Amino acid sequence: MTIWVVSDGRRGIENQALGLAEAVARELDNPARIERVTVRKDGFVTLPANSHPDLWIGCGRAAIAEARRHRRVFPDCFFVYVQDPRGRYSSFDLIVAPAHDRLRRENALPMIGSPNRIAASQLDEARARFADEIDALPAPRAAVLIGGASKRYRMTPKIGRYLEERIAGLLDRGVGVMATVSRRTPEAIRKRLAERFGSDPRVWFFDGEGDNPYFAFLAAADWIFVTEESTNMILEAATTGKPVYLLAMDGKPGKFSRLHAALAAQGALRPFLGTLETWTYPPLDETRRMAHAVIDRWQPAPQ
Structure with a gap:
């Protein structure tokens, strides 16, 4: 299985898509090959050699335009976007959007915040x-x-x-x-x-x-x-x-x-009000929850 992670290469942007890709691979227990695809400021992109993505995960504005081009080349690939694609909703099979953005679309799922790479x-x-x-x-x-x-x-x-x-x-x-x-x-x-x-x-x-x-x-x-x-x-x-x-x-x-x-x-x-308090709560596990949502949409269970 091959997953492409597409962004402009900025750490805060790329890590959101990369974190979701890594979580999907963990939950599938599949030795996936994760390829990073970076869109430079001048628009130049170097695609991975001899690589055909099964799952495409992008984040950031630079990834939005690439999705339209890549869909024509890889029609069987499943396309996921992290954040709000600002009008380009039909370019993606699934959108993983922060709940605080209040995005309401049939192909959008809300999460608290955004994916990360913490495991x-x-x-x-x-x-x-x-x-x-x-x-x-x-x-x-x-x-x-x-x-x-x-x-x-x-x-x-x-x-x-x-x-x-x-x-x-x-x-x-x-x-x-x-x-x-x-x-x-x-x-x-x-x-x-x-x-x-x-x-x-x-x-x-x-x-x-x-x-x-x-x-x-x-x-x-x-x-x-x-x-x-x-x-x-x-x-x-x-x-x-x-x-x-x-x-x-x-x-x-x-x-x-x-x-x-x-x-x-x-x-x-x-x-923080001046006193150090100690408390516990269930660790936030939104990235894993979104990984399962991607898998369910991408590989639906047989009827």
């Missing part, structure tokens, strides 16, 4: 791989996942100071901190956090250099703090079943307030 085995492997570094930190431990500016949010110097205070407050409580910034984090804030916490033995501050311990942070954390603009990191945190707190940004959530409310209703998400 229990992946978290366990990452925790074991970075065991020495993590065990050197004080326990209990908190992961602090820091994103950056988006269409709705800004990461201002004021927010930088707020993040600094949050990490310092955790340390004052005796909590070990595993903090990571992203490529969207402003350089001034990245530098400020690194200068204050980079050499603190109670903190593992990851600034992008070397092997990425992100999955290990999720696996080892007793609490997870996430900047509120990053829907992907919030959803990944919620797959762990561990307490998740939002870190405020400068801006307004708009439709994403519906996503935050859905995660709060699931028991995953709470605002």
